Amino acid sequence: MHKFFDGHEALKNINLTFNKGETTVILGPSGSGKSTLLRCINLLETPERGTLSIDDIHLDLSGSVSKKERLAIRQNTAMVFQSFNLFPHMKVLENVIEGPVTVLKKERIAVIEKGKMLLAKVGLSHKTESYPSQLSGGQQQRVAIARALAMEPKFLLFDEPTSALDPELEGEVLKVLKDLSEEGKSMIIVTHNLNFAKEVADRILFLENGEILFDGETKKFFDNKENDRIQSFIQSMQFI
Template structure:
């Protein structure tokens, strides 16, 4: 048995008396693509944000690669920084710096986080822009790029830090279908290249055809998981069937 690259044990998140995540247990293997689906308010985005410590979890254990954190005991600034070094995050909104060129948006984090030279960072940034099909946008500012282009830039920026795992939080939800396809195409290429990915998505076709496993969440809990096609086509739980019927009937 291989050791999972991500392991979550009883991960919980509470806001006062409201338990958003009662206690999530989830393992992800290296190179695996896992799609997380479910109704709005089911805790999908909170799960990603707690994994990356953007939201401080209430309790539980998080391990990514060799970095293990027991919430409330050894989640020092240094340990959280170690954890985040393994994770690349792509949000619904692109979160690019509007006053910086596309090239600078990708090169600056490398200089600040990895400590590489400006020249080396720019070389990596140009290669990544070529990889996402935007080598001609290096000198542009984000406002001059379409939404799909900005999201691909955000993916390149996350990849520039060399993460072991990529986290995607509804990366196409703010885009029209045509622009969303541009982003999904890049994500498909990452998956085919062996990148470990945890993707919160409403794109059922992507979940079925690209991910290795689908996880359905509802009310903060994982109610069902399994091989992607099996879950999408024939969910076993009543709540899962109800959710996917609503999606398909839209």
């Protein structure tokens, strides 16, 4: 996969396979291509060339990607953003069920019950009738996670899901992500939180300048004493 912005190659020959039931955390300095990679997986950004496959869906990205192909990828990959992106005019439960009812054409009654279960899962069963403006940032992000789960995607994508939150509210969201990881959900997470990455990730990707400098087990990343760049990154992030 290759992605360019104004002549700058943001992703350089990225070649990856993400495994079912695995939590992958993507680390790297600002501007390294972490969020771009995540957005390309979901086709919010379209690479100039490469291929993208999920099970029996195979796309050649060197040509144009049709609306139908884009939708097929997004039905298998649900994205959670740092800015929540909830519908402000809809109550919490309505936000959660909107996708399954409108996009997946599921029966509303069944989806409502599933939505209530998912809100209980993220600790928000008492907020079904609230509007997003009545929630804290951490609560809004947990609603966004429940909304993503409602789509029953094969992969959950998280783009710095706690960067807009203060430390206490960040902890609420990270606990939910840890629980999902322990359940064996397939997740790809961009984050700056090294402690969270160390505790939750099965696999670490380290990006710099649009290239993969490390792809491997979490313990091997944090125990790596040979790569000076990785060591300097870890040391610099410990003060953030």
